[in-house]
Amino acid sequence: MFDVRKCDFCGECLESCLYLNFDKVSGGKALKNLYQFGEGAWLNKCITCFACNEFCTKGARPFDLILEHLGKRGDYVNSNVLSLIQERFSPKEPFQAPKVKGRILSLCTVAGNLPHPPEGRLFEGLELVRGRHFFCNVLFVHLGNKSIVQEKLPHLVEKYASFGCDEIIFMHDDCYTLMTDLAPQYGIELPFRPVHLFEYLRDKLQELKSNVKPLNVKVAYQRPCASRLTPWKEPLLDEIFHLIGVFRVNRTYDRENSMCCGQDLKGLVKRGDKFPYFQDDNVRDAVASGAQAMVFLCPMCLDALSDKCKTANLIPLMLTDICRLAIGEL
Numbered sequence: 326m327f328d329v330r331k332c333d334f335c336g337e338c339l340e341s342c343l344y345l346n347f348d349k350v351s352g353g354k355a356l357k358n359l360y361q362f363g364e365g366a367w368l369n370k371c372i373t374c375f376a377c378n379e380f381c382t383k384g385a386r387p388f389d390l391i392l393e394h395l396g397k398r399g400d401y402v403n404s405n406v407l408s409l410i411q412e413r414f415s416p417k418e419p420f421q422a423p424k425v426k427g428r429i430l431s432l433c434t435v436a437g438n439l440p441h442p443p444e445g446r447l448f449e450g451l452e453l454v455r456g457r458h459f460f461c462n463v464l465f466v467h468l469g470n471k472s473i474v475q476e477k478l479p480h481l482v483e484k485y486a487s488f489g490c491d492e493i494i495f496m497h498d499d500c501y502t503l504m505t506d507l508a509p510q511y512g513i514e515l516p517f518r519p520v521h522l523f524e525y526l527r528d529k530l531q532e533l534k535s536n537v538k539p540l541n542v543k544v545a546y547q548r549p550c551a552s553r554l555t556p557w558k559e560p561l562l563d564e565i566f567h568l569i570g571v572f573r574v575n576r577t578y579d580r581e582n583s584m585c586c587g588q589d590l591k592g593l594v595k596r597g598d599k600f601p602y603f604q605d606d607n608v609r610d611a612v613a614s615g616a617q618a619m620v621f622l623c624p625m626c627l628d629a630l631s632d633k634c635k636t637a638n639l640i641p642l643m644l645t646d647i648c649r650l651a652i653g654e655l
Contacts (some may be wrong), residue, residue, distance in 0.1 A: 326510055327393065329360060332385035338377035339387075343584060344597050345370055345526035365394055369401060370597040373467045374585040375553035382653035389510070392471050403522035406593050410464070411473065416457040422487040425452040429490055430525075434460045440645055443496065445654045446536070447529050451473040451494070458484055463499035463507075463551060468594065475511050478503065486516045494520040496645075498623055502551040506511025516584060522622070526648055530568040536652045539570020542618060544575055544647070545611035545639070547630060548583035550625040556581070562622075567645070569651035576614035578607050601629070608633045618642050 336353030339345055347355060358364040371391055378388040395401045414434060430443060432455035443453065461481065465473040481503075484491050495501040504519040530537065546562065559580065566573050578584045585602025588592060595601070608630065611619055618640035622625040627641055634641040642650075649655045 326388065327360075327390035327456055328385050330388065331383045332343060332356070332360075332381075332600055333383070334360075337382075338380040341380040342377060343578075343603070344372045344374075344600070351484065353550050356390070359394055360390060363394060363397070368395055368398065371395070372585050372597050372600060373401075373469060374550040375411055375466075379553040379556055379581060392466060392469065395469035396471055398469075401596070402594055407465075407468055407470065410468070410477065410590070410593070414457055414460045414462070414464070420458050420484055422484070423452075423454060423486050425454075425490070427452050427492060428492065429454055429485075429488055430494045431455070431459055431500060432476050433469060433483070433495075435497050435624045438628055439645075440444060440627075440643060441544075441649070441655065445649055446533060446652060447503070447526065447645070447649060447654075454488075459500075461497065461500040461503045463503050467550070467596075473594075474503070474507065478508060478511060478513060482508070482513060492518045492520050494522065494525045496522050498522075498549040498551045498555075502554045506554040519562070521555070522644070523558050523565065526559050526565050526644070527568070530565060530648060530651075533652055534568070537569060538651060540647070540651055541570050541572075543572045543574050543616050544618045544620045545576055545614060545616035546579060547607075547619055547621050547623075547626050549579075549626055552583075552584050552622075562644075565648065571620075571647065571651075572615045574611070574614040576610050576616070578610045586623070586629040588625050588629040604630060604633055608637050608639060612637050612639055618647070620644055620647055 328379040334357040336349040339347040339352030340349045375388050378386050383388055427450050430451040430453050432453060434453045434457060462474045462477045501519055501521045504515060508515060554629060584603055584607045587604040589595055589601055619634050620642050622644050625645060630640040646655055
């Protein structure tokens with residue numbers, strides 16, 4: 326939720342945006358006009374990447390204000406497209422909790438987008454849950470709508486709670502963000518601890534340390550937009566890269582200055598004037614920084630940028646796959 330008590334409308338958040346053309350003064354004025362009068366002709370140029378929440382050093386959550394007004398306007402994406410996507414990800418059958426005996430790894434609905442399934446020594450002993458019943462709905466935030474997320478979240482939490490587990494491991498960054506950032510914002514308490522894939526992989530690689538052969542490659546990392554709301558986990562990725570002998574190049578579009586992948590759902594969605602034309606800048610930056618591969622956490626980011634990476638002789642790799650390479654499985 327936007328906290329006006331913490332916002333002085335300094336404009337730094339919009340000035341830092343890679344996709345909107347604001348300076349500090351005009352950015353502050355635009356945000357203030359949005360809050361006070363609902364004025365925001367610029368809103369449909371927003372990429373909905375959450376970045377302004379991370380840029381705000383005061384914790385005011387300016388993107389939440391933007392999202393609220395995008396929802397009120399209701400014209401960020403075509404309503405027919407929104408309904409089509411909602412129907413696509415809605416469960417078609419009643420929920421029945423699978424019987425599980427061990428730790429759970431949730432794949433949300435991204436299993437079909439993974440080049441290789443989560444298997445082998447890194448994932449031994451995990452119970453996999455997947456499918457529409459476990460769809461996190463954070464996609465709809467990217468489509469300018471938070472009401473769908475809020476409506477579905479309590480039911481999703483109940484489904485995970487039905488397993489009776491103390492922890493749930495999340496492969497999809499959006500799912501982890503939903504549970505650790507958005508759920509508290511919506512006043513929902515979790516009966517389990519969300520565990521990010523970074524934490525799980527770091528711990529598992531430490532267990533398998535004697536099996537790891539350093540890869541000695543330079544990589545660029547494509548940071549998902551949802552990571553803007555959970556930046557505290559970034560050091561875990563650096564630990565993972567260190568464990569597998571990978572050097573993360575220093576480049577312009579990384580960490581806090583990272584770029585959205587430009588996923589357009591096969592042309593269904595085009596957000597903002599610069600969407601998705603910044604993809605080429607992202608890939609060129611990775612190549613210019615000496616990267617040999619681009620590593621992805623999100624399968625949808627991989628889908629969006631894979632072809633451009635290959636054209637630029639940049640090997641696209643899921644994080645799970647590069648970790649499995651390091652232990653000789655792929």
